[in-house]
Amino acid sequence: MPGSDHVPAWPGVRVIRVGIPVFLAAGRDADVFALDDRRVLRRYRAGTDAAPEAAVMAHLGKLGYPVPRVHRVDHADLVLERLDGPTLLQAVVDGLVSADDAGRELADLQARLHTLPPRVSTEPDWRIRHGDLHPGNVVLAARGPVVIDWRNTTEGPPGLDIALSAVILAQVAVDGGGALAGIARAVLPAFLAHSRRDALVALEEAVAARGADPNQGDAEIAHLGRAAALIRALSTDP
Template structure:
């Protein structure tokens, strides 16, 4: 979980934090406690009990997710995973796009081997999200931390029980949205990463693509302009899957 120089979203809570702010995400802030632990605090005050249950469950099944040391209210105390994100490693030329695509596919494969915990119902998941396996629904190069112990997946706020097809489709869309952004600096690299990911995955990304596109289009955390990219991104995923199938 790399540091980032950002200001706290809610300065009124500054006196109630254990250390310096490392990063502010869409829904939570991350603070350093010491050299080994961080505090993840959700700004909407959600109960983190379901997330702790999930992370403990993943650890019991050998999946590389952060260890949780404590959880109370909207706060999760977790191990500090030292290392760059996959996105940072790509930007620094420390990882190839081909290898990144294969790693993303492998992490999906390993995650979808984990059955959903019995009785687990994340906040806001709803009955329609029911499915047989644990899915992340935000697994992309920015949520994979490359540590000395190997890659770890972070940011489990969207996780729920669903299908492997939905998870792969959402990840493909997230990368494809960067690829179809004509004004973006990384569109060509994102297209190559997407092609590598789809080629390496044994899951049909098109099977749940419409559902994934609906989820993305209705995500309140999308910044202005991102929502308009979803349909073009879906079309790109369909095209690349079709090309892969012909090989």
């Protein structure tokens, strides 16, 4: 009832301050709701179990890596710290951060991730791989840049993670002449220049992974060949 002080708890979530969850955003496979001024609910539409994602964030948070704090997980519902601030992408769009600085920040965050031990694997050279690290998945929060959306996390040789980020940027860069394409074309060379590993090492594997991703549309898949060619060209330029 409007004006009532009693609102049923969101299923599987303990709401700290009584109130109705407010829709904030929709991703490819999840919706995000504000629960209060400190917490958000990320709910997977297909009922995907969010426990592995929560475990990775909890592991990295204990190691001091900038991830959202995990408050609660209940199957497809993940209650996280609410981050106030623009994404790195939005900051570039608004002229608050240069494309070169964005590429450097992205590369530094990824390099820092790859210095940390994996959560499960005992392979000496394996690391946690974000799998979808791009400027839209970095929030410039009050406490500093925070990496979000750990849904695609895997463990393995870190070169694939770098190649995937390069391919994601390159796909946008070759997708016409819009503002986002221009930003991606400017951020990609900086990302490649500041990355501590060669993106070409696992480029073919990254292209194959993106092509097999069920979240990729036909147009995005069609850009993969040109995206790979752009990465090769930028990686071999003197």
